Every structure is written in structure tokens, then in C-alpha cells.
Amino acid sequence: MARPPLPVGTWGTIRTEKLGPGRYCARARFRDYDGKTRDVEATGTTGPAAVRALKEKLRDRVAPNDDEITRETHLSTLADLWIDEIIAEERVTRQTIDRYESVVRTAVVPAVGRLRIREASVGRLDRFLREVAKDYPAAAKVAKVVLGQMFALAVRRGALTTNPVRDTGRLRTPRRKVRALTIEQLESVRTAIRTWQQPTPGKSGPRPTGDLADIVDLMLATGARIGEILALRWADVDLAADHPTVTIRGTIVFVKGKGFFRQEWTKSDAGFRTIVLPRFAVAMLMDRTLTAADNPHDAIFASRRGTWFSPHNVRRQWRQARADTDLEWVTPHTFRKTVATLINKEAGLLHR
Template structure:
């Protein structure tokens, strides 16, 4: 009966031979990753030393192939090849490519870029991710996604048999409390913006426009994302309908080398939606329409040069307006949480999810709705712990 072949990636008995003074050779048959069995040898001053060298050589054996990714490829090179593949496939959006590139530049390259693929073990990668997660949990989560995709490419190209990122530990998730604005806090927000928009005597430069106040009103009128609000065009609004509506069908994105531009689709499929506008938003848009200056994009909110406003600039303006107001925790995204919490309170979470453009109301409940856990009504039982209560009758059965 013929001897069964060695399993792929394993070797047979190691044999040693003395070649001369302080010169020994260790040999073994190794079944390579292409299925062929080959002789592998290593030299050492003694038999045991040659054996140890051979064992390391066998452990780190590279699958013979013509691919540009091997076990000896550096992680930096793997990253470059992976990004090139993504761009060539054209299935990932440019802004996602930018996000991946940022994760590579800020986390992965500094921490692991000079490692060989074979050296990027589960333990090393796990340590890198946990160190980052101590101060930047979101960055660590993004880096884990990128590393997983990179090493999946290494597996597909035959450099590795398993993806080490899959075996790294779960990263801690910071506890986040959903926080929404109360009515009096919202009025404080509007008052801060009004003060900021007033001209400052003796201050040079262009006067602040009324854009920030109108943008904030529309955020609270719709629950939309800041990028979705800034991507609105006049053609997306129907103010003449019996129930005036607004169609959210795009967002403002940034791509390196191209700048800010309007993307003609929303973050998710569920994000494409018609929103019925409350009266205060209808009044604001009508007043704005009367004084609107034409721009090439038909944008409701355009810069003085007629270009799209960037979300970053709007956030910067809000940071300036909220200075010394105690509203440092309030961001444009707080509007989405405020809208979701109010709709959930007055209607339900399903309506809140639809308003925000979520296809899963569990996301809305977890991240956008302020709702403390409701304990069961046990007040009639706890009343027995009040002062002056008569002692219980030992002969009576105790209630649970």
C-alpha cells in the first residue's frame, strides 16, 4: 500500500549529516502549498543547530508562486496593493477609499507597516488594536476592518492560509448615552446662533450670513444628516403641495483631489425619502426662496461663490456660535437624536426610524432615542416597606 502524501504545509523526518569540522546539514521533505514535495535543507555548526535553523526555515516556508504577495511581503506593500485592487474594482466609493487610506496612514502603517506578512501574527495585531482602542476606540474599529480586508487579500493570493485578524479579540465599545435637546435648550441654541450672526462693530471681513440659523431649523424639521441638508436643491422641495414636502436624495461628500461635491445618492437605500415639512420649516424656506440668489447647482444653501457648502464649515460656524454657552456637547447630529426621541415619544420607534432614513429601527432605538429603562410597577409591593406598616401574619401565605 503506497505511503500517504504529507499534508500541505508539513514536513517529514529531519535528517542530519556531518559535512566537515563545525559544518552540519539538516534535510527534510516539505510538501509545498502548490502540492509538490521538495527537499529543504539548512546548514549549522552542529547537528542540533542545523536542525533548529531548518525548523525555522520550514515554518516560514513561502509558497512558491509568481504572485507579488508572499509571506515576506511587508504590510506597507500589502496595503498599497490592496488599495490599488479596490480602486481598480470600482465597487467602493471614493470617500470610503479616503477613509481606509486615513486609517492606514494614522494607525496601521505606523504600528505594523514594517512587519512582514508572516510576522503579523494574531498576537501582534491584537496588541496593536488594543493599544489604539485605549484612546481611540473608533479608530481601532476602523483599523480592524481595514486589516481584515488587507489580510483577506493575502489569503486569496496564497501568502497565508488563514486571516489572523479574524482571531483578534473583540474591541471594547465605549458606553455612549443618547442625549437630546429639551425645548428650552433648543431655544438656547437658536439664541446663540442669532447672537453670532449679528454684525460685530469694528470687525472687518464679510458679515455672517443667515445660513446657519436656517440650516439648524431644517435639521430639526427633518432629522436629516448635515450632509443631506447641504445637498438639497430647490427642485427637491415642493412648497406648493397641500402637505409641503422635501425629498432627501443626495449628500455632500469629500474626496481628496476633488474637494466637496454632491453625491447623487444617500448613505443607504433607506435614506432616500420624502419628508413632510412642519410649518416653521415651510415659512423659512419660502422666505429664503424670495431672496435666493441663483447658483450653478440650484443649491438651497450655497457659498458666496455659488459652490456647495461643506459640512466641516457648518460645524466650525456652530462651534464659534456656541462658545461660552454651555452647549459644547451639541452637534448637528444632536438634531437627529432630538427628532427621533420626540417622534418615538409622540408616536413610535418605527416612525422615528422612517424619519431618519434607517432601514432597521433597532439602530434608531439604540443610538438615537433617549429612553430610560422602564421598571415594572411594583409600588404596591414596596409599600409594605413603608413606616408604620402592620406586621405580617405568620399564618398567611407570603406573596412573592
């Protein structure tokens, strides 16, 4: 009767042999993770030393292959190989890849990049993620996604049998409470913006345009994100309809090496929507049709050079406009919260 094969990942009897003065060899048959049984050996100055060296070698052994990823691969190398893979697969957007690369460069590699795959235990990875989360909870969550996908690649290539990131602890992000503006505060916001846009003698820097007030008004009229508002083209609005509308169908994104450009889809599938405009937004857009300069993108809001307006510039201008007010807590997301709150109140009144 044939002897049953060794279970995968185990070895048989260890044999030792003296090769010469102070030199011993330990050998064993090992059934690799590809199912084949092979001879493995290690040497030492004594018989027990050779056995210990062999057991360590067997513990860290992976199936021989021509792959560039093994248990000895450094995490910095694994990160590079993973980035190359997701770029080649084209499954995620370029801006998402840029965000992953940034976290790899600034967080993952400096902290754990010199570890070998076999050294990246659940405990080590968990401590790293918790340290990042102390000061940067959002970055820690992205780092966990990055590490999870990196080690998934190592598993697929045979360097590991399980993904250690799966057993790290859950990262909790403190919920940021977003307040909605009252009607009085809403008027204060609009007044602050228009005051800031007025030319001031002796004020340094480029003179503010009227764009910020109009952008904020359209955000309040639609509840759309900054990037969605800045991506609007005149072709997306219908001011001649009985009930004028705007259709949100894209957003402004930034890609390293390419700059800001209009992405032909919104952040989520639910982002594509047509909205009936209130009268104040219709009046603002009608005024802009009379004064807006032509630009190659048909953009409602374009820079002085005719390019897409940067969301970063809008946020910067808003910080400047609110600097001398008591509205430091108001962010662009506050406008979305305000619109949602007003709609909810209106719906509640209708159902009473």
C-alpha cells in the same frame, strides 16, 4: 503498494550530510501547500545547526509562486497592495478608501508596518488595536477592519492559511449618550444662532450669512443629517403642494483631490425619503426663494462662490455661535435626537 503522500504542510525524514570543514547540509522532502512534494535544504556549521535551520525554513515555508505576497512581506507593503486592490475593484466609495488610507498611514504603518506577515501574531495585533482604542476607539475599529481585509488578501494569495485578526479581542466603543433638547433649549439654540449672525462692530473675519439659522431650522424640520440638508436642491422641494414636501435623495461628501461634491445617494438605503414640511420650514424656504442667488448646482444652500456648502463649515459656525452660551453640549446630532424624541412623544399621544 504505493507509499501514501505526506500531509500538506509536513515533511519526511531529515537527512544530514557533511559538505566540508564546519559546513553541514540538512535535507527533507516537504509537501507544499499547492500539493507538490519538493526537496528543501538548509546549511549550518554543525549537523544539529543545519537541522535547526532546516526546521525553521520548513516552518515558514509557503507554496512557491510568482506572487508578490509571501510570509516575508512587510505589513507596510501588504497595506499598499491591499489599497491598490480595493481601488481597482471599485467596491467601496472613494471617501471610504481615503479613510482607510488615513488609518494605514497614521496608525497601522507607524506601529506594525515593519513586521513581516509571519511575525504578525494574534497577540501582537491585539495589543496594537487595544493601544489605539485607549485614546481613539473609533479609529481602532477602522484599523481592525483594515487589518482584517489586509490579512484576508494574504490568505487568498497563499501567504497564510488563517487570518490572525479574526481571533483578536472585541473592541468596545463607549456609548455616547445624546440628549434631546427641551422646547426651552430649542428656542435658546435658535436665539443664539440669530444673535451670532447679527453684524457686530469690530468683529473680525467674514460677516456671517443667514445660512446657519436656516440650515438648523431645516434639520429640526426633517431630522436629516447636515450632509443631506446641504445636498438639497430646489428641485427636491415642492412648496406648491397642499402639504409642501422635501425629498432627501443625496448627501455632501469629501474626496481627497476632488473636494466636496454631491453624492447621488444617502448614507444608508433608508436615507431616501420624502418628508412633509412644517409651516416654519415652508416660510423659511419661501423667503429664501426671494433672496437666494443663482448657482450652477441649483443648491438651496450654496457658498459665496456658488459651490456646495461644506459640512465642516456648518459645524465650525455652530461652535462659534454657541461659544458664549451654556449650549456647549449641543451638537448637530443633538438636532436629530430632538426630532426623533418629539416624533416619538407625538406618536405616544396618538396611541393613548
